[in-house]
Amino acid sequence: MRRTLLALLMALGVAGTTVPASPAHADPVGTLACPSIPANRDPAVTLVVYRVARAYSANDKVTLSAFEAGWVESHMNNLPCGDKSSLGVFQQRWDYGWGTPEQIMDPVYASTQYVTRAIVCDRDNPGYSAGQVAQCVQRSGFPDRYDQAAPTARAQLNEAARTHAIAGGSHTDVTGDGRDDIVTFTQNALADVYVGTSTGGSYTGTSAKWNDFFSLGGETASTGDVNGDGRDDVVTFAHSNTGDVYVALSTGTSFGAGLKWHDWFAPGAEIGAVGDVNGDGRDDIVAFTHNPAGDVYVALSTGTGFGAGLKWHEFFSPFGEFPALGDVNGDGRDDLITFTQGPATASDVIVALSNGSSFGAAQKWHDLFAVGAELPRVGDVNGDGRDDIVTFTCDPNADVYVATSTGTGFAGTTVKWHDFFCLAGEFPYLGDANGDGTDDLIVFTKGATNDVHVALSTGTGFLGTTRWHDFFGLNGETTL
Ligand SMILES: [Ca+2]
Ligand SMILES: [Ca+2]
Ligand SMILES: [Ca+2]
Numbered sequence: 001m002r003r004t005l006l007a008l009l010m011a012l013g014v015a016g017t018t019v020p021a022s023p024a025h026a027d028p029v030g031t032l033a034c035p036s037i038p039a040n041r042d043p044a045v046t047l048v049v050y051r052v053a054r055a056y057s058a059n060d061k062v063t064l065s066a067f068e069a070g071w072v073e074s075h076m077n078n079l080p081c082g083d084k085s086s087l088g089v090f091q092q093r094w095d096y097g098w099g100t101p102e103q104i105m106d107p108v109y110a111s112t113q114y115v116t117r118a119i120v121c122d123r124d125n126p127g128y129s130a131g132q133v134a135q136c137v138q139r140s141g142f143p144d145r146y147d148q149a150a151p152t153a154r155a156q157l158n159e160a161a162r163t164h165a166i167a168g169g170s171h172t173d174v175t176g177d178g179r180d181d182i183v184t185f186t187q188n189a190l191a192d193v194y195v196g197t198s199t200g201g202s203y204t205g206t207s208a209k210w211n212d213f214f215s216l217g218g219e220t221a222s223t224g225d226v227n228g229d230g231r232d233d234v235v236t237f238a239h240s241n242t243g244d245v246y247v248a249l250s251t252g253t254s255f256g257a258g259l260k261w262h263d264w265f266a267p268g269a270e271i272g273a274v275g276d277v278n279g280d281g282r283d284d285i286v287a288f289t290h291n292p293a294g295d296v297y298v299a300l301s302t303g304t305g306f307g308a309g310l311k312w313h314e315f316f317s318p319f320g321e322f323p324a325l326g327d328v329n330g331d332g333r334d335d336l337i338t339f340t341q342g343p344a345t346a347s348d349v350i351v352a353l354s355n356g357s358s359f360g361a362a363q364k365w366h367d368l369f370a371v372g373a374e375l376p377r378v379g380d381v382n383g384d385g386r387d388d389i390v391t392f393t394c395d396p397n398a399d400v401y402v403a404t405s406t407g408t409g410f411a412g413t414t415v416k417w418h419d420f421f422c423l424a425g426e427f428p429y430l431g432d433a434n435g436d437g438t439d440d441l442i443v444f445t446k447g448a449t450n451d452v453h454v455a456l457s458t459g460t461g462f463l464g465t466t467r468w469h470d471f472f473g474l475n476g477e478t479t480l
C-alpha cells in the first residue's frame with residue numbers, strides 16, 4: 001500500500017516525502033479521485049480508530065465523533081484517494097499540514113491526528129454534539145452529515161470495543177519466580193510499559209518502568225515466554241499496514257529492546273494471541289483471521305524469532321466470536337477455544353485440540369457459558385494442569401462463573417465461584433498471583449481509583465477480594 005501510493009505520487013511529479021508548507025495552487029497535483037467508496041467499514045480501521053481514541057483517553061463523545069467523521073469521509077476505510085488531495089480514513093490533506101501522504105495513510109497516525117485535535121475541540125466547546133466536534137476538526141462543507149451518521153457510528157464503535165476486549169488470557173510471570181505479575185502498556189505517545197511484581201500477597205512497584213517504547217496505540221499488547229527461559233516476555237502485534245510482531249525479552253528486572261520477530265502476521269483486524277501450541281516450552285504466536293473464513297495461523301517460536309506463518313485450522317472463531325488459547329486437556333500444548341457469545345440459547349464453547357502441528361476438529365465442550373457481553377477468560381483455577389473457563393458478568397451483579405475441564409469437556413453450568421468481582425468498566429484477568437499452582441482472579445478497576453484487586457483460588461472457589469495495588473493501570477492502558 002505504501003509503496004503503491006508513493007509510486008503514484010512520484011509518477012504524478014510529487015515528491016512523496018516533501019510536503020509544501022502551503023498549497024502550491026488551488027488544484028494541487030497528486031490528487032487521486034476515488035472511483036468508488038466501499039459500502040461498509042473495514043474492521044481493521046474501526047479497531048485502530050477505537051484503540052487510538054482509547055489510548056488518548058478520549059471520552060465517549062470524542063470517540064463517537066471519530067466514528068462519525070470516519071464513516072462520513074471514507075465509510076471507515078483507509079482510502080488511497082479522495083477529493084483534491086484528501087487521503088485515508090479521515091480524508092486528511094497532506095498539503096494542508098496533516099502530515100505526509102505516507103503518514104496519513106497510516107491509520108494510527110491519521111487517527112492520532114484526528115483524536116488529539118478533537119479532544120481540544122471538545123474541551124474548548126463542551127456544549128458541542130459529537131457531530132459538531134467532528135465538524136470542528138474536519139471543517140467540512142457539509143457540517144450536518146456527522147451527527148446524521150450517529151447510529152451507524154455508535155454500532156461500529158460498540159463492535160470495535162468488543163473486538164478490542166478480546167483477551168482470553170496470557171502468562172505474566174515476568175520475573176520467573178512462579179508468581180504472575182501485572183503489566184500495563186500505556187500505548188499512548190510515550191508507549192511505556194510498567195510492571196508490578198507479585199510478592200505473593202501484593203504487587204510492588206509504582207512507576208516501575210520496564211520498557212520505555214513498546215506497543216503503540218492500535219497494536220495488540222500481550223505476554224508470554226517466547227524464548228523459554230522461564231520469564232514471560234512482552235509481545236506486540238502491529239497489525240495496520242505492516243503486520244509486524246515485536247518482542248521485548250524479560251531480563252527479570254526489565255524488558256530489553258523491542259526486536260522484530262515476524263514481519264507479516266495478524267495484519268489488519270486479525271486477532272493475535274500468544275501460547276505454546278507445540279509444547280516445546282516456548283510460546284508461539286497465533287492469528288485468528290476472525291472473518292467469515294475463520295482461518296487460524298501459527299508461527300512457532302525458534303527462541304530467537306517466529307517461523308513462517310502456517311495455517312493450522314480452516315474454520316474456527318469467525319467474526320463475532322471470542323477466540324482464546326489454553327491447554328484444556330493438559331498435554332502441554334495450548335489448544336484453541338472459542339466462545340460464541342450469543343444469547344443463552346447460543347452461547348457455546350468450542351475447542352480444537354493441538355496435536356503439535358495442527359489443531360483438530362472443532363468440538364463443543366460447553367453449551368451455555370459466557371452469554372452475550374460477558375468477559376470470558378481461560379486459566380487453570382483448580383490446579384489440575386488443565387485450563388478451565390471463567391466468565392465475568394462485569395455488571396451490577398459482578399458474578400464470576402467457572403466451568404472446569406475434565407479433559408474432554410467443561411463441567412458446570414451456572415456454578416458461581418465469586419459473587420462480587422468486576423464491575424462495569426473494569427478489566428478482569430486470571431493469573432497465579434500467589435504461585436500455588438491455581439489461577440486467581442485479578443481485576444484492574446481503572447476509573448478514579450486505579451486499584452488492582454485479587455481473589456485467590458482455593459481450588460473450588462475464590463476467597464474474598466483484597467487490594468494488591470492502589471495505583472496501577474490507568475484509563476486507556478492495556479493491563480494484563
Ligand atoms: Ca522469556
Ligand atoms: Ca512453542
Ligand atoms: Ca492441549
Ligand SMILES: [Ca+2]
Pocket residue numbers: 431432433434435436437438439440456457
Ligand atoms: Ca493461586
